[in-house]
Amino acid sequence: MTQPQVIVVGNEKGGAGKSTLAIHIVAGLLHAGRRVAILDLDLRQRSMSHFFAHRAAWTAANGVTLPMPSEPDLGDGKALARADEAEQIATFERAFAEAQDADVILIDTPGGDTPLARAAHAKADQIVTPMNDSFVDFDMLGAVDPVTLELLKPSTYSEAVWEARKVRAIKEGRHAAIDWVVITNRLAVAEARNRKRLEERMLKLAKRVGFRVGPGLRDRVIYRELFPFGLTVADLSNEVRPVAVSLAHVAARQEMRNLMQSLGLDAATLPALDAAA
Known part of the structure; x- marks a missing residue:
């Protein structure tokens, strides 16, 4: 039996869109015909788990069939969050x-340095780190000089990922090195001078600590309005459209294809979708 590919969506900062990115990657994989299992380690929020529970309820109520991931039982998330480290790790391993x-x-991790987050990163074949289009989020990757904006040093999280990659390479050989991709998420539509500065620092840091930079998802209402139904733009079709469909939805689907391509994942075969004029 071949081993499953393990994708970990993580960073140590909340509000960067980890769960949004995770559910879109899962949906893309499902529509590409892959069997996907999900583990939601954000034990208090469980946004990814709630999303797919909404999906099951909405499709059942509307007589629609859509691909679903499997989800091994982690038990009561809040109770597990209060448990000691040994119990948390044992539950995760099971x-x-x-x-x-x-x-x-696919493993969605909490926004912080926790035992579960560290355990998940150690198992990753690929780490996907979303960050908002801002120096506030860049601080999660590296520190910059407040006067010159020159890169000073990698962050604690960058060093932790570097250490995980080094340990993995030593343990399993160079071929097993972790692929780290940083996704610039929630991009504003308008180009900005701040973004150019940010991109320059990201490219410098990428060479220093060894990650790739990939395209993320723009800050579109579309992504948020479909969440209550457990749907993504990949699920929309001429039969499945709980909201009015426009050309913006078609553009969002192309963003999702670009995301999957940047991660080196299978291209999804998406259902036909006719946008209103």
Whole structure:
């Protein structure tokens, strides 16, 4: 049996769009015909788990069939969050073992340095780190000089990922090195001078600590308005459209394709979607 690919969506900062990115990657993989298992380690919020619960309820109520991931049981998230480290890790290991029959295991991690987040990163084949289009989020990757904006040093999180990659390469060989992709998420539509400065620093840091920079999702209402139904733009079709469809939805689907391509994942075969004029 081949081992499933493990994708970890993580950083140590909340509000960067980890769960939004995670559900879109899962939806893209499902529409590409992959068997996907999900583990939501953000034990207090469980946004990804809630999303797919909404999906199951909406499709059942509307007589629609859409692909679904499997989700090993982590139990009561809030209770697990209060448990000691040993119990948390044991629960995670059991759930991870249950997911081994999937093609891809996607793990959504909390915004912080926790035992579960560290355990998940250690298992990753690919780490996807979203960040908002801002120096506020860049601080999660590296520190810059407040006067010159020159890069000073990698952040604690960057060093932690670097260490995880080094340990993985030593343990399993160079071929098993973790692929780290930083996604600029929630991009504003208008180009800005601030973004150019940010991109320059990101490229410098990428060379220094070894990540790739990929395209993310723009700050569109579309992504948020579909969440209550458990749907993404990949799920919309001429039969599945809980909201009015416009050309913006078609553009969002192309953004999603670009995201999947940048991660080196299978291109989704999306259902036909006719936008209103």
